[in-house]
Amino acid sequence: MRILLSAIYPYAFLLLYLIIPFDNYIRALPNILVAILVLAFPFVVKKEDFKKLKSLPLILFVGLLAYLCIDSFISGRLPEDFNIIKKVMIAAGLAILYIPVADVKKINRAIIFTSLAAIVFSVYNFVLITDATGNFALGDSPQVVESLLIDRLYLGLLSTFSILISFQEIKKKYHPNNNYYLVNIFVNLLFIVLINSKIAIICLLVLLALKQFYGQRKIWKIAIVLTTAAAIIGLFLLLKSEKGFQHNPREKHKNAPAFIENSLTYELRSIVWQCAQNIIEQKGFILTGLGFDKTKDELVTCYSNQLSDPTKRNRFVAERYNTHNQFLDFYLGAGFIALLIFLTFIFASFFINRKQFLPTALLAILIMYSMVENVFHRQIGAYYVGFILIVLITSGKSSENNTIKKV
Structure with missing residues (x-):
């Protein structure tokens, strides 16, 4: 029984993070999965696992x-x-x-997949609404607002997570999976721009500047930091006006x-x-x-x-x-x-x-x-x-x- 639960437990977590954005359509399932995790936890947890809780x-x-x-x-x-x-x-x-x-990468993959699923769902709704109304508009348009799977703020957050995780998974040397992560970054970035999620754009600019402080320091990184800082300030002034x-x-x-x-x-x-x-x-x-x-x-x-x-x-x-x-x-x-x-x-x-x-x-x-x-x-x-x-x-x-x- 314990072996079976140990095999199922990680996939229950993965499924939970896969379906979170679809909560309005399958409202009971996340609660059911959490209940399953709670009930199975005593049977799958090991003594050494509790050492992870010694985290400030x-x-x-x-x-x-x-x-x-x-x-x-x-x-x-x-x-x-x-x-x-x-x-x-x-x-x-x-x-x-x-x-x-x-392996935390199971949730990372779930974040990437669910972000793509949410984008596909939202784009499909947008096409249907545009076809029904006969109008085409992006940004703050009614079509975009009504077609999004979840609130734009949280959809932007999910896409930001997906971009960040994909960026971290890209290998310095050639790897076949690099192409998939690059495509995912491009799709999510384009989607953020199309839905005009300003907080997500600001987050990405801040993360771009933050990344320059990691790894070897080079002169061109200073230019990136200054450019992104100017872009963030400009965006704030634009929003304010x-x-x-x-x-x-x-x-x-x-x-x-x-x-x-x-x-x-x-x-x-x-x-x-x-x-x-x-x-x-x-x-x-x-x-x-x-x-x-x-x-x-x-x-x-x-x-x-x-x-x-x-x-x-x-x-x-x-x-x-x-x-x-x-x-x-x-x-x-x-x-x-x-x-x-x-x-x-x-x-x-x-x-x-x-x-x-x-x-x-x-x-x-x-x-x-x-x-x-x-x-x-x-x-x-x-x-x-x-x-x-x-x-x-x-x-x-x-x-x-x-x-x-x-x-």
Whole structure:
């Protein structure tokens, strides 16, 4: 029985990460697979596997989970906050459940395959919608928004993961698989540009600059760093100057068609962040947090008071938009202590893995996405944070070309 479970266990993990983007279509299957992994775990785990748990990043992340549970329980808001705490639990749980699996490359392959599957699915939908409407448009067009398998932000995240993994798998010397990885990088990069996922583009530019600090240092690498830095700054200035991006929530904006309303995120985030700032100013220093559900209530009150446009106000109140920033969410929802633990987890992980490009790059991606999204408010976000944790605890010794060169 144990031999059979040991053979099936890694493929259950692989299947889980294959189907994550299709959660809306096969909602029960990911939960079934997680249940199978939990039940099989005691039978397949070995004593030496638990040595993998002696990882400071994992210990700090579990410490964050423990604090969130204790803080919510003592404050009497555990039932209200459990939906968010559960997502943090999923991320930590996936890392722990992965320790019997010997090869992290199984998940890497699953990430590549599922990214391609999501692209094919989205392109197929785009063709159908374009044929039905008779219009062709890319970027922020209604066709693109409606055809995507999952939210553009997470689809961009998945493609970024796929590009990063493929880049890491390319061998310096000729290898037949290099062609497949290069094609995958090209397909995902083209898809990111076509769907206009700006956060994914920024991530790729940052990773390009970051990579130049690994391996031998050459003069042309400095030019790449400076060029990518200029491109990132230029992109930020472009986003800031786009029509509709406003910092004052009281200012009136031209309403977009309801069909694509949710894709216009710059105005949304500016309003949400302004309200979060107002709450922080009103509450003062927050040590243990207001509660994640109470934070949304406070934001809704701010939307009701600050937005003068009744249509926009009603939409913000009805949608109960969250902070769209994981750092703000931890500070408001669970207080300074939770934010401090989360930041300590990130900085400690960076320090431990600073000589290895892949885990460092994944941490950079986590930071950038956490600045514009509450990654623990969506189950798909929890799964991908779990993937980052898995890489952090399974990263082996860095190779010559993947190590930052000492001066």
